[in-house]
Amino acid sequence: xxxARGEFIAAMRTVAHSVAVVTTGGVAGRHGATVSSxxxxxxxxxxxxxxxxxxxxxxxxxxxxxAFCINVLGEQQRPLADRFAGADDAGTxxxxxxxxxxxxxxxxxxxxxxxxxxxxxxxxxxxxxSHLVVVGTVIEVRAGSARPLTYRDGTYYAAPAxxxxx
Numbered sequence: 001x002x003x004a005r006g007e008f009i010a011a012m013r014t015v016a017h018s019v020a021v022v023t024t025g026g027v028a029g030r031h032g033a034t035v036s037s038x039x040x041x042x043x044x045x046x047x048x049x050x051x052x053x054x055x056x057x058x059x060x061x062x063x064x065x066x067a068f069c070i071n072v073l074g075e076q077q078r079p080l081a082d083r084f085a086g087a088d089d090a091g092t093x094x095x096x097x098x099x100x101x102x103x104x105x106x107x108x109x110x111x112x113x114x115x116x117x118x119x120x121x122x123x124x125x126x127x128x129x130s131h132l133v134v135v136g137t138v139i140e141v142r143a144g145s146a147r148p149l150t151y152r153d154g155t156y157y158a159a160p161a162x163x164x165x166x
Contacts, residue, residue, distance in 0.1 A: 025107035028064025071114035075145030075158035115146035
């Protein structure tokens with residue numbers, strides 16, 4: 001027995017999550033989508049976990065390409081979060097249009113503006129309810145120091161400035 005769906009969603013809306021754009025590219029095609037459900041899976045070997053709606057284009061392309069990048073966004077990057085969440089889809093058929101990429105190793109797109117990026121090769125996948133959970137082995141990381149963009153209760157937030165002495 002589990003809790004009611006509405007009760008679960010209401011509780012999850014109270015939890016703050018970092019915001020990232022998952023990108024993929026390769027023989028299956030290129031795409032990107034905003035997500036808030038990702039985390040490290042292991043340090044031995046370094047791996048990341050991302051949860052994607054199983055019926056989504058991004059889930060299909062990540063598995064088809066066998067690779068993805070988790071582009072963690074900084075607090076100034078709300079427009080990127082909105083773009084890859086589909087806010088501009090009516091005006092463009094390419095979410096990457098006009099977006100600066102750091103693609104020194106094509107075809108896996110890395111957003112140049114990402115605060116931190118984890119390039120991953122798909123390892124394990126499994127279905128959990130309506131979502132596909134993808135565990136990827138980290139093949140490259142670009143770490144930054146920008147304060148994170150977070151998402152809670154349907155709204156983006158910037159991290160508060162660090163308190164003096166904290």
